[in-house]
Amino acid sequence: MIKMKRSPLAPGHLPNVHPVDGVTLHAGYAAMKYPPGRDDVLLVLLEPQTQMAAVYTRSQTASPAIQWCRQAQSQTHGGARALVVMAGNSIAGTGSAGGDACRNLANAVAEKYGLQPEEIQISATGVIGEPFPRDKVMAILPCLGDQPVKWAKAAQAICTTDTFPKLASRCTQIDGVPVTLTGIAKGSGMIAPNMATMLCYLFTDACLNADLLQILLTRAMDKSFHCITVDGDTSTSDTVQVFATHRSNHASVSDADDPRLDDFRSALETICLDLAQQIVRDGEGASKFITIQVRGALNDRDAHGLAMAVANSPLVKTALAGEDANWGRVVMALGKTDFPVNPDRLCISFGDYPVCLNGVQAKAYDEALVATYLKGQEIVIKIDVGMGQVGMDKSGCAEVYTCDLTHGYIDINASYRS
């Protein structure tokens, strides 16, 4: 296994994290894959009344853990009392044995804490297709829960190829009553690779039911986790869950568009975007954080598709790794989608430097200036695809985030399991 250095794009320090009333964190080491010195199992206990919502991978070969979560959530109508997350083996590709293991784990936790098995959510990330070390996890489950851990340690326990733990936290309010929202995540691909499954768990003391949470989470996803990519591969375990412990005593709110939810909605979107961007900043081998802005598309959906085509292009990503102002590759990537673009009105800037104006090299193009800009760690590519009506500043627009494609990605992924 490659020893990985902390990403150069990592935040300078851990954020200030606000604890969430009704949430207790425990961690332990089951030796699932990693050498001693780090935890690899996280157990989160949640107070009664906790409601949850979730978005999972669209993979057809999803892990049995995902199947367990979906089914359990449906049986409890969105109720949840505990979450187990394991790092090192995804349980995917283990067939019915994997499904049995999920049930065993849920039974064990349920028994210890006097809960129902379907109140236990189970997540796993790691290699696909290797036998799941159920007995190792079962052996340490009873030892968990003796002493709570802090958020940073919890965030570390769910990491795999991540080079830094990912946390975000906000104090907000609903109808004037303080509400806390804290999340942890791990990458380090998009909705991505094998051992780089994307997992994210958000916790709040807000008093919101499962259906309402689902609407809010789904909306927040569209501007965050659905706007990132590292390599375009889709994990069998991708999971974003939000748990609301109902410990805040704000007035009841039942409509997702209720203006009393404005602050909370905004905090949820901010925290999702923050964690999503942290995942990109820890993309395997990443040396640059790249924002792709598209406008002038027929609609937002088209703009998103075009932006993702650029963000996923290996040729765009290798050019940026090489700090090469090869904007022709952006043209190529836009052209390969089915979303309409007008090649004769296409404009592209790298940062504030125009490189392409109305489909040809900009007159103001200065390779030296652009080359200097590309040496930076934060790159913005601005694209107008020319389908907007004249005078309309932004018809269809979108913003997505990715990283460059470097030797580091090959190093990590060519020898991942060894």
Added chain:
Amino acid sequence: MIKMKRSPLAPGHLPNVHPVDGVTLHAGYAAMKYPPGRDDVLLVLLEPQTQMAAVYTRSQTASPAIQWCRQAQSQTHGGARALVVMAGNSIAGTGSAGGDACRNLANAVAEKYGLQPEEIQISATGVIGEPFPRDKVMAILPCLGDQPVKWAKAAQAICTTDTFPKLASRCTQIDGVPVTLTGIAKGSGMIAPNMATMLCYLFTDACLNADLLQILLTRAMDKSFHCITVDGDTSTSDTVQVFATHRSNHASVSDADDPRLDDFRSALETICLDLAQQIVRDGEGASKFITIQVRGALNDRDAHGLAMAVANSPLVKTALAGEDANWGRVVMALGKTDFPVNPDRLCISFGDYPVCLNGVQAKAYDEALVATYLKGQEIVIKIDVGMGQVGMDKSGCAEVYTCDLTHGYIDINASYRS
């Protein structure tokens, strides 16, 4: 620019090439991009009566050269008398100046040889978005045509990042009369990158009209050029053209399904597959030639989509570069498509070694044996996605070709223009 070594997957020697009656090849050096020592412009002269057919990139931002070819072909109803291919600048991303340049070039060739401009086909491959060096090409056009060159030199003149020239040739027959079929191609991505546009030109002395050629070419594409990928990026210049000089005196054939065309059809398919596979063998940075075979899909189209998802997955390709038997990534790649698979009946073999049986690690799995197999240069991944009816050997099936993703790809593409 990176100095590239000949691909380890290159054929041991150039194939035996049969000249095609009615085709004359000329090459010259216009200093479009490359240092002296190699030609970068190819001129092919074609006898009267020559008919052509073509398949072009689906890119929305296609090169003006592609637009010129489409329009010219339409004006002549499939007639063509010359082909100009330039290596070093794709003319894409040059706006109306690029279109004007194509017209200038066609006019110059037409004038010299007493032809109509629309009888001249024009192709270009190279950087996108840099001003096209029209004057350099115009200056050498009159000097071309003095002395014909051989096929190998012609194939070399259209290369860019290619590490070997690509040729294939067959003697076949139509209705008992000998017919020759010879082609050249350049890669070295799929329907791919920037400077690695895929171009292929096939020449035959057969007496077939444009409409019939189009049907035969389109069919041959489905089992060859549409089944290869290097990195999933789509070039703005991809071109496959076939020219028939009508110099053979076989009887007239007008139906694509006429049994008298069986041998020719088969030779065309063989030559297309040969050249397509040569392109993959010269994929940027390739160290392994990988065949993905899918069966047990609902239909051939689904099988093709599933096979391409595996062939395009950066995680599968890096694992193979690392000779890592990480079959879980194949499961992941299959899962990310919308083409139905049955995870519980999924079977995967690397070569003849089963690794996954009915969705879980095969009992016969022997990591050491598989690891030894993966050290080879030719890897076959066999997948049954489990949607076929029991007892049906092959419902939907497909075979596609790709290469691994190595440090070489990053080296080449991170500094391509420099």
